[in-house]
Amino acid sequence: MVKATPLLALEGLTIGFGDARLRVVEDVGFTLRHGETLALVGESGSGKTLTGKALIGILPRGASVLGGRAMFAARGAGGLPEAPRDLLAMRPAELRRIRGGRIAMIFQEPMSSLSPLHTIGDQVSESLRLHTELRNDAARMRCLEVFEQVGFPDPERAWSAYPFELSGGLRQRAMIAMAMACEPDLVIADEPTTALDVTTQAQVLDLIRTLQHDTGMSMILITHDLGVVANMADSVTVMRKGKVVESGPCETILTDPRHGYTRALIVAAPHVPAPRPEASAAPADPIFWARNLSKTYRGRRRGIGAPPPVIRAVQDVSLTIGRGETLALVGESGSGKTTVAKLMLRAEDPDPGAEIGFRGADGRELDVAALDGAELRDFRRRVQIVFQDPYSALSPRMSVLDILTEPLEIHGIGTREERRAHAAELMRKVGLSPEHLRRFPHAFSGGQRQRISIARALALQPELLVCDEPTSALDVSVQAQVLDLLRQLRDEMGLSYLFISHDLTVVADLADRVAVMRRGRVVEEGPAAAVFADPRHPYTKALIAASPTPDPGRRLDLAAVARGAGDPETWPEPFRYEGDRAPPLREVEPGRQVRCAA
Amino acid sequence: MTRNRENPSAPRARGLSRRQTLAAGAALAAAAGALPRILRAAPAPVEPPFLAARVASGALPPVAARLPEEPLVVDLAAKGRAFGRHGGTLRTLFSRARDIRYMVVYGYARLVGWDHEYNLRPDILREVEVEDERVFTLHLRKGHKWSDGHPFTTEDFRYWWEDVANNPHLSPSGPLELMLVDGAPPQVTVLSETAIRYEWRAPNPRFLPALAQARPPFIYRPAHYLKRYHADYVAPEQLAPLLREYRTRNWAQLHNRLDDMYKFDNPALPTLQPWVNTMERNSDRYVLERNPYFHRVDAHGLQLPYVDRVDAGIAAAGLIPSKITLGEADLQARTLSFSDAPVLKKGERTGGYRTLIWRSGAASEIALHPNLNYEDPAFRALLRDVRFRRALSLAIDRRTINRSLYFGLAREAATSALPASPFYDEAHARAFAQYDPAAASALLDELGLDRRDGDGTRLLPDGRRLEIVVESAGERPVEADAMELVAETWREVGVRLIYRPLDRDILRNAAYQGRSMMPLWYGWNNGLPNPDTPPTDVAPVDQANFCWPMWGQHFQTRGRSGQAPDTPEGQRLLELFKEWNRAADRDARARVWREMLDIHARNVFSIGIVNMAPQPVIANTRLRNVPAEGIYAWDPGAQLGVHRIDEFFYEP
């Protein structure tokens, strides 16, 4: 069988780090054909990004290619492949001509990957100036064309805009435009959607797919999300600790994973759950609730005399968490979900008129909004929080032991010995070895740290945990483990959770009830199973439709996403907002509310 | 020349005795009257080439018409000086813009001035007639003109006396103290265009010496110029635009601003000095040009000064030695100190100058002045006790200081008349000036200061430490070193010295208000007193004398402020001062002087450390007539003034 010359044939790539030549990537190889997409899958630290960067010679300081060949056959004139040349052996000047021209890269974090001081137009047209004959107006025309292509609503404005003026999705489109400007043969997309909200991700993925289809370019998609892979890739290479553990055509890998790691990844990936039997309609024994919660911030005064603008972060939110239940608060970033948590915890004071109640195991009802002094301290004992960023959540100056005994110390519980024993117990509870008590947070991986955070939150034996996106900073496999742990702890200790997440699928298995937020308001609320099985609100539907799952058979439903993910003003009747006015939250079924008129 | 070499600075006893007769009667005039004879013998006046063009163009009358009918013909030969030639620019450096005033000092054109032997001679005046030190008739040179060519006449004297000194707006507190004898002003009579008489009811022997000072009272002003700004002569509406122009708020302020003959910073103000300033005040550089109407000529008929221009730059004091070694000055003494000598010497070749070492003319180069008017009563009592002052003086190791600071080139002596003075007395110089810590300790013990604290410092009866705060103007680095050495030997006798350099003005004000305990200054400006020198340095008549600022103030303000002397010695000194003023004959004045010097030697009012300190002077290698050795003193002498720099010239 005569094979066509592939676009890129990488073999034996080995990358070393530092003086010790620590091998971070070892003997990695794959082949990418023209027009196809190869997914490079692995968790952080697996070497997938380094592999991508090595191809175009932009390894970070200290890293160097120790071996390997990357035969790249650019599309020549007339679409016929040129003779393959080794990217890894090229002289810098030669490689520079290919870089950005024939091979472009899209980075993960569009905000920091774009220079804040230069306009989008300047940055995008720069590739054209470097790799084509296009100058000035011609370059500009081409850029505007690309902007149009990547879906900028107003290409002219995009040309003169600065990155910080754009939303996250548009910024990523700008990155894509930059990569596409020279019509490259290969785009290396490094986690292009990880930093985006689910609905935006869906749109961006769709864009990439369309572009690829239109231009016939190939792509290396670096990601940890098998859901994305399922939607995008032709073939998959799974990496772990710098080595390839499994590779093959996408369908094969997803449906018939052979390696234990690949299997774990697939299992861990979030799924839209199958319909479950109906759970209780409304919480019978509420432990923690809020009524009419609002929060307005005063912006900076814009002029002398002008009233300061008002930012309504949370508007009229009412929630109830039943004892032993998990309420998931879901919404994109900026939807006000974290503010709700802060208000309920009294980390911030809500606008007057709000009511926050807590009824502990002792049956006493606390008016949380009015607590202070010893009562507030008592409340804080019973309600604990787990933060999103496992790095910021633990003081780097304290050993794990100090971190875990501190809550007890603050509340004067137990003797030194008792506290220490308690800490060891907590470690075991969250699946860590008590031997590690003397260690410092920085020695642990993100997942381990999140476990320590959870252990700290459990130290005072609270009745309720607020989990503020506890897994969003973690890799998929780790995320699943932590979710498992949380579920297990809830069942063991009879905890109640307020679980905040931007990803509906993450909470699918854990949550009893789901409240979906958008722009400071709850748009749909109800039992988890019901919401998943039968989402009523267009936004909820969009969220579900936009969640990529590692199921080659289930592609993203972009039409649904488009309907619900836009501005509330664009929602179909009867869900549409009129400026600041929104339809009321109506009970459509017992225990199920949707924000809609009539 | 030979005489100069033998004894560079000595006002010869012979000269003095001659002048006594001159000063007593009409002889001063007689001596001056002898001068025109030399002129008659001399050839016709020679036009300086510098002015030739202006003369040719008619902008300037020829030299013969510019000179007074009887110019002052300088006797170069008598001083062993060479005849010079016209031309050249004399470059010198000052450290502050306002130091341009030193050109008035150095120019040293005075009504009467000290000559090289420290005799008073008429200078601007043709002659002075003195009767009983009471009636002074000043005779001007006929045809003498201001630097702008306007005649210099007795009207200029009258103007000052009547329209300035006695004008309540310009002089609200009345005329100078010098012009008052027992509070009464003189009767001033204009005799002619060239003669004016000042007549007091009692003798005013200070009058003539005062006119010869480095900073003299200018009892004459260019009336023709100043009248334009005087409200008595000009209508207010004519003054108004001038007030605006000069941004002054009334005519008196304007007049005051424009008529300062000493500051030398108004180029429009006519002058009689050898060089005329051409620059406005606060310049970075002053260029002075020869005064076409200057009244001195040499015996060959060359109008002085020889040097056409003076170019005075302003430079930071610290950089002046550096600039000198780069050849940026032709004549410099000010701002140089002995510690600069090695650098100056080393830079002679590149700088094209020679370094001369003159002698300071103050009675003491470094002297401590226990302030008898110090505000703290306990310390004041101590400072007023002669034993205390003697003890402090005895506890100074003058030899070491001389060796350390001057390589032994200065003279270790108490504040006393220098050897060149007729009142020189070896015993005065040595009085309490030997290093004798034991004697000092004994005296201090005797004073009841025998208690000491932990580090050996004596305690006052009230328990305070015997800490003497010495403050100085902080202008001379050598002062700090000297104080460090003094502190060392004082500590051995249990006295703490705390040295604090201040600013000159701040020091003065602190002292005047009795806030300074022991200022450090020169001891008596005049180290060369003779019977005719007013004993202002040694009597409590000047607040600038740090021994007794309050007493001086009291005298100077005629009792309006300050305190009257309240110790027998102070009162006696004041009495003697008055006696000197009244004394009609020279011997009586000499007697007064001797007694005052004696009182000072016994009382150690000013604790002198060394005198006749070496003073470096640099002169361009081509500059002639610069004395190889000389006295560098403020009064008498006006620093370089008495050496008559108008007679310096450049050899080709």
Add this chain to the structure above:
Amino acid sequence: MLEYVLRRLWHMVWTLLLVSVLIFWVVNLPPGDYLSNQIAQLRASGEASSIAKAEFLMRQYGLDQPLWKQYLIWMGFWPGPNGFSGILQGDLGWSFELDAPVADIVGEALWMTISLNLFAILFVYLVALPLGTVAAVKANSAIDYIATFIGYIGLATPNFLLALILYHKGAHWLGLPVGGLVSKELADAPLTFEKIRDIATHMIVPIIVIGTSGMAAMVRRLRANLLDELAKPYVVTAYAKGLRPAAAIVKYPLRMALNPFVADIGNMLPSLVSGSVLVSLVMGLQTIGPILLGALRSQDYFLSGFILLFISALTLVGMLISDLLLAALDPRIRFSGRNA
């Protein structure tokens, strides 16, 4: 943007007002004042005309008033004996020591000071920019160490000593002029090419002396900033576009690191001005430094007060300029100014 400028100006005005109060208080802190001192002194020495002048001035400038009123009169908030005539009305007062209007005395010196400091800043930037850039790009190389070392030496040498040595050696080895900012021959000449050249040669040593320590700090800051920026993802983006490393660094991280660098004018000005006072004193430069020192020492407080106020204003203007520059350079600030 306009809003932002106005707000900054408003801030500046009232800071300056507070500063003026503080300055007035500080210059009046030492007991006595020039005129009263002078009058006491003159009264004794009998220089009647000067006393008259002094007393006259005292009344004219309201020095017989209570201190707070003196301040108000000085600033021109309160009518003095001649109606409103304070700094606000353009009357800077009278220098008693130099006996001239303050405006006359400081006029030229102010320009000299400003130009000297501007040149010093220019020097600092011209030297620090390449040095700091090279040091950062070639971090931990020999060049880096040399640049760092030069910077540190500049930082560690006392300014005045550097002045003296450079002057002396410069004069003897290179024929540079000693002291001053212009040859005395040209002091009053019109501004010709020759005079400009003369001033330039005079400025070499002072600029080096005044600038070195600031330059050292700049090099180090630029190096640190640039090192931070070099690690940012957008630099990788630039490389990934195929930009040459040098071009990429200049266009992106350097441009970014330049912002704090430029904004440092505001930080640098006060220290430069303060430093130049000292150096001017040692080097005999015709800047306001020596005048200020003299005025402070003799308590000539109209003069010292005005100069201090001027320096403070200069500093505040420097800060303002650096803020505005920063806003101009950094769209994020510019736009937040527009939007917030």
Add this chain to the structure above:
Amino acid sequence: MTRADKATDPDAAREAMLDPDAHYVSAEPYDPAADVQALERSDLDASTAALIWRRFRRRRLAVISGIYLLAIYLALPFVDFLAPYDPAQRNPDAIFAPPQAVEFFKDGHLAVTYPMRSEIDMNTFQPVFTPDLDDPRPVRFLARCGPVYTLLGLVETNMRLFCPPEGADLHLLGADRLGRDIHSRIMHGARLSLTVGLIGVVISFAIGMTLGGLAGYFGGWTDAAVQRSIEIIRSLPELPIWLALSAAIPANWGPVSVFFMISVILGLLDWPGLARAVRSKFLSLREEDYVRAAELMGAPTRRIIMSHMMPNFMSHLVASATLSIPSMILGETALSLLGLGLRPPAVSWGLMLNDALDLTAVEIYPWLLAPMVPVMMVVLAFNFLGDGLRDALDPYS
């Protein structure tokens, strides 16, 4: 599909990896449980102090600087013992003596030097020193000489590390215009010059921490006030403040009190920089989750500040303090230059340099400028140390 079976054969496996159509499975084992337990970065498993130290140790220049500074600070109490002369000890025969040669291991002595004869050359006005080379004399080690001093405030002795030979002088760095030994004076001067910075920093630290902390923690009105005063202080030229404050020091204060006041003045003017640093650090730390966690745990404010915030910004402050010491040392020299700083008989580097501030020193007696060397060394060392500390502060990368 079939190729997957070849996984056991390495070559074939590689080929499968490279074939996009083949299914390649590596033989690497996978144990999910191990991941949960294993430490990821055991290299970072240490207290922050230890990590900082570990990282700091790698900055060789900083370590050397640190050791150097530590050594000289430790030596300060023993200066009397280490210096051969008392700083005030004058030697009238050694006025402006140049640095003196010492020969080592000669004639069975560890070190010898030669007596100097001095005379004044009246042509140059310089003293001329001629060593008597025929008369080598041994330097005395651990000998008694000079005035008695009190070691550490305990022992009165005149034992010194080394002493000039009998009948000769030992001016290693020459002597000044009063014949005082420059080497000894530099060593004694270090006492004041080096402590001036420390005291100044302590003061500016105290003010800066308090005000910066208040501004950072409470924000709002307090913050605005502090910010404004920082701005004002920064816009005031230092010089007149120095002048005014120095003029306020009473005349009869001893050198030590004056010295202390100078330090205070330097400290009083230095705090704004530190206050800003503290403020911004406070602001950013307040946002850290672990601080919020402690708050939500019910920890009192004091505890939050003391045990959560302080340790995390202390090290940064130490670094910036280290960097501000040199400016204080230089400030002292500048103050001395203006005659506002210390006064003799106190000995400091600034005073010594002030004495040397004329052409004579540069041209004729260059050894008078010797104090420049320690000033530069110390300033450099503090800077290297500070930079090293700052670089080491973020040890988690």
